[in-house]
Amino acid sequence: EVQLVESGGGLVQPGGSLRLSCSASGFTFSIYWMSWVRQAPGKGLECVAHIQQPGSEKYYLDSVKGRFTISRDNAKNSVYLQMNSLRAEDTAVYYCAREGGGYDFWGQGTLVTVSS
Amino acid sequence: DVVMTQSPLSLPVTLGQPASISCRSSQSLVNGDGNTYLSWFRQRPGQSPRRLIYNVSNRDSGVPDRFSGSGSGTDFTLKISRVEAEDVGVYYCMQRSHWPHTFGGGTKVEIK
Numbered sequence: 721e722v723q724l725v726e727s728g729g730g731l732v733q734p735g736g737s738l739r740l741s742c743s744a745s746g747f748t749f750s751i752y753w754m755s756w757v758r759q760a761p762g763k764g765l766e767c768v769a770h771i772q773q774p775g776s777e778k779y780y781l782d783s784v785k786g787r788f789t790i791s792r793d794n795a796k797n798s799v800y801l802q803m804n805s806l807r808a809e810d811t812a813v814y815y816c817a818r819e820g821g822g823y824d825f826w827g828q829g830t831l832v833t834v835s836s
Numbered sequence: 837d838v839v840m841t842q843s844p845l846s847l848p849v850t851l852g853q854p855a856s857i858s859c860r861s862s863q864s865l866v867n868g869d870g871n872t873y874l875s876w877f878r879q880r881p882g883q884s885p886r887r888l889i890y891n892v893s894n895r896d897s898g899v900p901d902r903f904s905g906s907g908s909g910t911d912f913t914l915k916i917s918r919v920e921a922e923d924v925g926v927y928y929c930m931q932r933s934h935w936p937h938t939f940g941g942g943t944k945v946e947i948k
Contacts, residue, residue, distance in 0.1 A: 755937075765877075765885065765928060767937040779935045815884055822875060822932065824896065826884040 722746040722825045724816045729830030732806055736834070740801040742816030742827055750794040752820035756801045758812035759829075766812075769801060770819050784810075806834045838862055838931055842940035848948045855916040857943045859929035864909050867933040875932070876905055876914045879942075880925040889914065921947060 728740040740756070755770035769780045769790040778790050789802040799816060813829040839862040849855045857876075865872045876889040887896050889905035892912060902917040916923055924947060929940040 764942050765930070765939040767939075770935075770937075781936050819932070819937075822873070822887070822890045823877075823885075823930065823937075824887050824890070826886075828884055 724827035726827045726830040737804045742799045744797045749797040754799040755819035757815045760812045840940035849919045857914045859912045861910045865933040873932040877928045878925045
């Protein structure tokens with residue numbers, strides 16, 4: 721059974737940092753592109769970043785470029801999102817999704833709240 | 837960025853009646869490999885999105901055959917032949933032919 725489990729969310733002050741983790745199981749993680757998708761409270765869905773299976777190619781939403789970094793550790797079946805210089809508008813539930821399968825599996829999400 | 841425009845915003849439907857959601861993209865979703873990467877998702881309150889349809893018209897495993905997807909180029913449609921109570925939620929179209937991958941604004945399906 722495919723499972724994606726996010727962790728690392730929480731309350732952080734503007735300008736602060738957080739590192740989200742997504743632990744994958746039930747499939748051969750190393751061959752899939754992975755993505756982070758966020759959803760602000762009461763709003764729609766937004767793809768933030770994705771990473772190729774070897775980890776050499778990465779793409780970012782313009783509004784997070786230079787502040788967020790996606791990475792992966794295939795030995796640990798995990799993908800990460802390092803978020804720096806956080807802003808109020810980054811407040812959202814962050815989902816990890818298996819993009820290589822066409823966003824066919826999603827985690828339960830982790831809430832990031834940026835507020836003073 | 838490719839803008840995905842869904843309509844209607846809200847769709848009240850009578851049980852057993854059909855429902856249809858439109859999704860239009862600001863540019864063609866035909867990828868360089870010849871495929872059209874347009875998917876449909878449903879999100880129930882408090883849950884993660886669940887994919888229903890991929891590559892325009894392919895149903896995911898476990899998705900009832902009352903759901904169907906169609907379209908090409910920039911115009912796409914999700915149809916529910918006979919709405920059931922479990923179909924309520926917000927439906928999103930999404931393209932992954934171009935980065936950034938983008939979603940429509942969502943259509944809330946509710947029972948009248």
